[in-house]
Amino acid sequence: MSRGAISTEKLTKFYGDVRGIHDLDLEVRPGEIFGLLGPNGAGKTTTIRLLLDYIRPTSGRATVLGMDARRAGVEIRRHVGYLAGDFAAYDNLTGAEFFEFLARLRSNVDRAYLNQLCEQISFDRSRKIGTLSKGNKQKAGLLQALMHRPRLLILDEPTFGLDPLVQDQVHNLLRAAASDGVTVFLSSHILSEVEALCERVGIVRHGLLVATETVQSLKARAVRRLTITFSEVVPETVFASLPGIQNVEVSDGRVRCQVTGSLDAVVKTAARYRVQDIVTEEPKLEDVFLGYYSDDDAVAREVKNAG
Amino acid sequence: MLGNTFLKTLRDQRISGSIWLAGMLAITAYVVFLFPVIAEQAEALNELIENLPEALLALAGGVIDYSTLNGFLAAEFFSVFCPIIFLVYAVIHGSGTIAGEEERGTLALLLANPVSRTKVILHKAAALVVALMAGSLTLWLGLIAWAGIAGIEIGAWKLAQGCASIGLLGIFFALLSLAGGAATGRRGISSGIALGAGVATYLVNAFAPLVSWLEPGRLATPFYYYGGGDPVLNGLNMLHAGVLVGASIVLLAYSVWAFERRDLTR
C-alpha cells in the first residue's frame, strides 16, 4: 500500500493503437496541489479517467488514497471530489435539486458547508442548470466536487474557458480547500495557472511523463520571449553573450531574444541604455518543453525507448 | 423523486410516460366504444372468417371471435397495436437511460459518486420494469373502466392476463435495448438493434404458420411467447411467460456484466 494520495505504477492506456498514456509513474503527496501539465492530446484526461475507474488500464496500476483504483472504486469515490473536463449536469434540474440528488446518492454531504460555498462564490441555486452560463455551470461542477469535503480533489482543466474573474474565484476555492488539508490533483494546459496554484507539476506530452518538477524549478527552466525597444542604438554583441540567452535579433534599436530562467542579467544590461519599452510574452507551453527537448526527434526517440 | 437513481430514472420519464399512459386511456376508450358497432356485424364477420383459408386466419392471429369484447381485442388490439406501443416506449427508454446519459455526459457524474456500476444499472432496470408494468396496468384499468361505462361485458381476469403478457414483452424489449446501451454506450446502436430485432422477430412469428421453413424459427421470437391475442382469450401460458421472464433476466445479467467490464465512452 502506498502512502501517496495518488500513486501509479507503469500505468498505461492504449486506445487500440493510439497511445493515451504510457508507463506513467506518478506520486502525488497528501496535502499538496499537484498539476498535470500538457498540451492537447497529452494524456491528461486519460490519466484522470483511469484514476476514477471510468476506463481500465492496458497495463500497470494505480492507487488512490491507498486503495486500488480498479477494485476499490466505490470506496475511493466516497472520499474524492471529481470535476470532469466536459462537465455535464442534468440541465432540467435546478441547482438546488441537482445538489439534493447528489447528496442523497452519496449521503456524506456537509450541507452547511455547501451553503457556505454557494454564498462565497454567489451561486444561484434556484435556476435550472440548463440556463446557466458556462462559468456558473462550472461553479456548479466545482460545488458538487467539494460539497462532501473530499480528501482528494481530481479536477480536469477546472478553469478552461472561464473569464479571469471566475478563474480567480476557482483558484481561491482550491487554495482554501488545500489549506484545509485537501489534496488537489488538477490538469491544465496553461503554464501560468499551474504556476499560480501548484506546488509540483508533472509534465506530460504524447502520452509520456516528461518530468516532475517543483514550480520553482519549472520557472527557472521556463523560456520567455522578450522584446526590448531602445531609444538609442545598442551594440549587437552586448546581449548575445549573456547567460541563458538565445536567438538574439537586433534591428533598429529593438532587441528580440529568448531567455531561460531569470531575466536579471538581461534587464540589468538593458538598463545601461535608454529603454523605451519592454514586452515579455507569457511562456508558452511548447517553450517549456524546449527546456526538455531540443526537437521532436528527441520525443520520438524517447517514445521508441519507452515502447 | 430525487431520492435515488431508481426514482430519478422514473422522474426522467414523467412527461413522456404520462403522455404514453394518457394516450393508452384514449385508445382503449376508442376501441371499447367502437366494439358495439363491430358486434352488430359479428355474425357476418365470423361467418366470413370461418371461410377464410387456414393460412390467412393464422396471419390474423388465430382464433377470432368478434361477438365478445375479449375476442375483438384479441384479434385487433393485442395482436398488432399493443406490441407496437409497448415496443416503442420500451426501446426509447431502454436505450435512453444508460446510453443516453452516457452520450450526454451525465453518467460520469453519476459514477463520480460512491455507487457501483452494477447498482446504477439495476436501479435503471427497475425503473424500466416499473414503467412498463404501469403501462400494462393502465391498459387493463382503461379497458375495464370503459367497458363498465359502456355497459359491455368483459372477461376481466383473462384480460388481466393478456395485459400481463404485453407487459412482459415490453420488459423484454426494454432490457434488450438496455443491454445494447450497457455494452456499447451508444443510443443509436442500442435502439437500432432492439427495434430491428423487434420488427424481424414479429415478422418471423407472424409468417411462420404460412412458411414451413420459418416454423421452427418461431420458437426463437419473443412474440411467440407473448402469444398475441391468445392470453386474452385463453389465459396466460405460464411456460411461455416464464420464457419471457427468463430471457429478461439473462439480458439484465448480461447488461451488468458488459457494463462493469468496459470503458465508458464519456
Ligand SMILES: Nc1ncnc2c1ncn2[C@@H]1O[C@H](COP(=O)(O)OP(=O)(O)OP(=O)(O)O)[C@@H](O)[C@H]1O
Ligand atoms: N476514447 C478514445 N478513443 C481513442 N483515442 C482516444 C480516446 N480518448 C483519448 N484518445 C487519444 O488519447 C490521447 C490522449 O488523450 P487525452 O484526452 O487523454 O488528452 P488530454 O491531455 O486530456 O488532451 P486535452 O488537453 O485536449 O483535453 C489523444 O491522442 C487522444 O486522441
Ligand SMILES: [Mg+2]
Ligand atoms: Mg483532456
